Amino acid sequence: MKPTFLFILFCLPFAVDAASFVPPSIPGWERDGEVEVFTGDNLYNHINGASELYFSYNFQSLWVTRYKKGEAEITLEVYDHGDPVQAFGIYSIERPGSAAVSAIGAEGYFEEGTLNFVTGQYYVKMFSFREPNAGGGVLLSTAKGFAAQLEKEPGLPAIVKLMPAENLVPNSCQFIPNTFMGLELLGSAFRASYKTADGTLTLFVMEKKSAEEAVQIVKKYHEFVKKDPGELKEGSYLIEDPFNGNVHLYWKGNHIIGFSGDDLPAVRESLLAEMKDKLN
Amino acid sequence: MFNTKKPKIMDKPALNRRRFLQLGVAATACAAATTSGMASAATSSEDKNKTIFRTLGKTGIQVPIVSMGVMRADNPNILKAAYQIGITFFDTAHGYQDGRNEEMVGDFLKDKARDSFVVATKIHVPKDTSKERFLEMVDISLKRLQVDYVDILYLHAIDDPEVLYSENLVEALKTAKEQGKTRHVGFSTHKNMAELINTAVEKGFYEVILTTYNFRLASDENMTTALQKAHDAGIGLVGMKNMAGGWLDEAKTKKVNCKAALKWALTNPCMHTCIPGIVSFEMLMENWTVASDISLSVTEKEDLQLALGETGMFCTGCNSCSGQCKNDLPVSDLMRSYMYNYAYAYPAKAWKTVVDAGVSADPCANCDECTVNCKSGFDIRGKITNIARIRSVPAEFLV
Secondary structure, eight states, X not given: OOHHHHHHHHHSOOOHHHHHOOOOOOTTOEEOSOOEEEETTTTHHHHGGGHXXXXXXXXXXXXXXXXXXXXXXXXXXXXXXXXXXXXXXXXXXXXXXXXXXXXXXXXXXXXXXXXXXXETTEEEXXXXXXXXXXXXXXXXXXXXXXXXXXXXXXXXXXXXXXXXXXXXXXXXXXXXXXBXXXXXXXBOEEEEEEEETTEEEEEEEEEOXXXXXXHHHHHHHHXXXXXXXXXXXXXXXXXXXXTTEEEEEXXXXXXXXXXXXXXXXXXXXXXXXXXXXXXX | OOOOSOOOOOSSOSSOHHHHHHHTTTTTTTSOOOOOHHHHTSOSOOOTTSOOEEEOGGGOOEEESBOEEOTTOOOHHHHHHHHHHTOOEEEOOTTGGGGHHHHHHHHHHTTSOGGGOEEEEEEOOOTTOOHHHHHHHHHHHHHHHTOSOEEEEEEOSOOOHHHHTOHHHHHHHHHHHHTTSEEEEEEEESSSHHHHHHHHHHHOOOOEEEEEOOGGGTTOHHHHHHHHHHHHTTOEEEEEOXXXXXXXXXXXXXXXXXXXXXXXXXXXXXXXXXXXBOOSHHHHHHHHHXXXXXXXXXXXXXXXXXXXXXXXXXXXXXXXXXXXXXTOOOHHHHHHHHHHHHTSOOHHHHHHHHHHHTOOSSTTTTOSSOOOOOTTOOOHXXXXXXXXXXXXXXXXXXX
């Protein structure tokens, strides 16, 4: 490279992200056009109003690559959400309850003409048109190789892996950013649903940077419902939330474990005991 | 089959405005706004203590001026609270959250009286989608929403009049209506809005239009005129993206005064309702205060005025710069190139745009004074000088 070019390249802040994306090759298929790149400023042009949800999950960039084979088409969308928790979050909020998930990247699933998976900081969506049984065929084979290219050590967020398995509603584990339970004061949380013959409750876990940050959540939540909890100490609290019903909180260190939904004391205690143990 | 009257509001809401205030959720949002003459002509019922209703054109559907875009809500309790305080119109789309959004709305609506709410969904399809495929998608949406029909079925994100009147899509919408799957048909648009609205007025068929509408369009006379024509023609008009993205700068350090922005959109009496995306109870209450008071305070007006002064880095593509450069530079193309490189992180595209424009690496070098007056206030010479340098970089070094 000549010095002039080096100088210019240093002067112009070209995005390394755009340059570093290499779409996978698909045997028997050819690329159809250039890779399209979208950022927060033009994502709306690609997914319309759905973009706002992606923004709430720390959306950074999207690369769209199209392939064709005769009349058949494949579209590959790679969403970069900046970190694995945010990527899992947007994946989890779009994952159907009925999805048969498997180890594609950290986790993924496919149907006849679609395949979605999450790995590292990326949420990947693949679509096919006019290609029979693409989901378990060309999309799956492509996804497996491509997932390894994106992230060599894929894994779900630690708290997701800690969620108790008994009575867990399939695919109910999600990450909700910023406004958990519709309250800005609560910030972000992981949640999962548990169902028994007596009802359904939601277990949630908030992981804050410090114990001080966690106790502030407990404090603000009490203020919100106009209740004086007295001196706050690590332990259990009941919030009578006018919007979300009774919410049980357990605060320890930088974690808050909580429950909403049906009042199932035995299930709640069991889940709490398991989560406390696992978080220690 | 269909009820065309104002949706019924629950008799005894458990959560009303007073209850919100008691909880201190939105104390600041509920501060009384200064009365403004700007809004006085906007509605016939501006009692500050009463919700303002407007009618969606000839559909006859009456809705509060503040409705709810559900696309970002993950918690059905927010819909519940919205419904209980008086919001009756809920907007979703077939594609939001890959269908999970419609499912959540459906879970919430399933035990509500059908005449107590208005629900709209949007379906985004390629132009050549068959009528049969479109109707399959409508059926999927109805199933997710757990309703026999939606009140408004939109073609989603239209920017081309040809697509708007493509035979297959018009036939699909007609059939959906004939089969009772929707009461009314419409389209949503966020690009080329004025042309599409004018086309719809001229050609007919569409009953409701969901359009981008915010304070950044204040000086867009084409848009203002188009809205007036649509309103006069009896087309229902629903506003979206009223907060213009919510931020004033690229670094997202300066927030839009969202309440003021929503009020601004609704001070136009042609705008029948708006659908701000609501994700929290705090946001719900702040927006809902606007439903009974659209008068802009002095501070709110100032905030919007200041917001208009923020130029950002995005060319709106108005093309008013065309022909202004004394060296005949293709200014609009070069602004797009700048945007490709710095906003979209796509230097290869920026390079190609510059090369295609046929300009040198320093096209402003021999010019003492820039004659181009950009409506958005861009430093045209600075941006061109910056981006034209990319021409010196070999294409193979760029991706």
